[in-house]
Amino acid sequence: MNPVQALKDLSHPNKERREEAYQKVREYLVSIDPDVDPYFQQFFRKVSAYEGKLARELTKLAVNVIEGPEIKHEAELRSLADFRLKEKELNEAFAFYKKVSPLFPSLDYVVDLCCGNGLNGMLWVLQGNAKKAVSIDREENPNFERVRRRILECGNLNQESIVFYQKDIYEPLPILTGKGLIISIHACGELTDKVIDSSIGHSLPFAVMPCCHDYENKSDYIIPQILRYFDIGIAIDIMRAIHIHQAGYDIILRRISEKITEKNLILIGKPR
Numbered sequence: 001m002n003p004v005q006a007l008k009d010l011s012h013p014n015k016e017r018r019e020e021a022y023q024k025v026r027e028y029l030v031s032i033d034p035d036v037d038p039y040f041q042q043f044f045r046k047v048s049a050y051e052g053k054l055a056r057e058l059t060k061l062a063v064n065v066i067e068g069p070e071i072k073h074e075a076e077l078r079s080l081a082d083f084r085l086k087e088k089e090l091n092e093a094f095a096f097y098k099k100v101s102p103l104f105p106s107l108d109y110v111v112d113l114c115c116g117n118g119l120n121g122m123l124w125v126l127q128g129n130a131k132k133a134v135s136i137d138r139e140e141n142p143n144f145e146r147v148r149r150r151i152l153e154c155g156n157l158n159q160e161s162i163v164f165y166q167k168d169i170y171e172p173l174p175i176l177t178g179k180g181l182i183i184s185i186h187a188c189g190e191l192t193d194k195v196i197d198s199s200i201g202h203s204l205p206f207a208v209m210p211c212c213h214d215y216e217n218k219s220d221y222i223i224p225q226i227l228r229y230f231d232i233g234i235a236i237d238i239m240r241a242i243h244i245h246q247a248g249y250d251i252i253l254r255r256i257s258e259k260i261t262e263k264n265l266i267l268i269g270k271p272r
């Protein structure tokens with residue numbers, strides 16, 4: 001099955017070709033992640049505007065997935081929230097950690113690209129999932145040092161366990177050895193694609209929660225004609241999932257509560 005051709009056929013003028021394409025995309029998504037996340041139901045619901053029978057079948061794919069451990073020192077971390085550091089940012093970091101960490105219980109390092117305040121990566125060290133957090137952003141967020149100090153105090157950790165590099169993510173990543181994971185929350189638009197492709201380039205697993213799906217055809221695996229027919233965010237993330245799988249990765253889909261953020265899908269890739 002060629003999923004890229006199937007995606008193109010989703011916008012075919014012939015109804016039978018479209019139906020066949022829906023089936024193929026569905027089969028492909030199930031084959032890459034049998035627990036296809038409910039997020040994709042939204043995509044499939046759009047399909048129902050065309051073909052109700054298929055949509056009903058596709059929505060059966062929804063399942064609930066595992067929730068991770070409690071956050072240590074949560075109250076102390078929550079007290080960081082103020083007019084500079086929004087509670088939403090804390091909730092996103094906690095929820096992301098809970099969804100992704102059960103899949104990566106023991107790491108030498110986690111690299112947080114487009115890290116902002118840095119909490120997303122630092123949590124992995126505080127919780128004991130990673131020995132080191134490497135936080136990278138092209139500018140140092142005004143909250144970064146404040147968050148770092150709080151995490152080091154709470155976990156009684158040494159200074160070297162959290163490091164910051166002021167770097168553009170288009171520059172080469174620092175060289176690190178051991179078992180690693182790349183993460184990135186809300187790296188806007190094509191920055192997420194850069195994070196995915198850097199991870200693939202280093203054969204590292206990754207977890208990204210994309211946002212700002214408001215561009216067309218910036219990455220060569222985005223097929224612009226589909227964006228005319230379907231919700232752009234869902235269509236782009238499905239194309240990303242297929243791209244990641246074709247690069248030799250297993251893909252796992254998770255989702256944090258949409259009460260925290262509407263941009264809540266997590267794409268997780270693990271080299272096969």
Ligand SMILES: C[S@@+](CC[C@H](N)C(=O)[O-])C[C@H]1O[C@@H](n2cnc3c(N)ncnc32)[C@H](O)[C@@H]1O
Pocket residue numbers: 089092113114115116117118120136137138139141167168169170184185186187188191
């Ligand atoms: C929407 S914020 C997300 C911050 C953080 N991950 C979070 O969840 O709170 C996007 C971040 O990407 C950073 N950024 C934008 N372009 C970048 C680039 N080319 N290289 C590195 N960082 C970049 C910005 O400085 C900003 O901190």
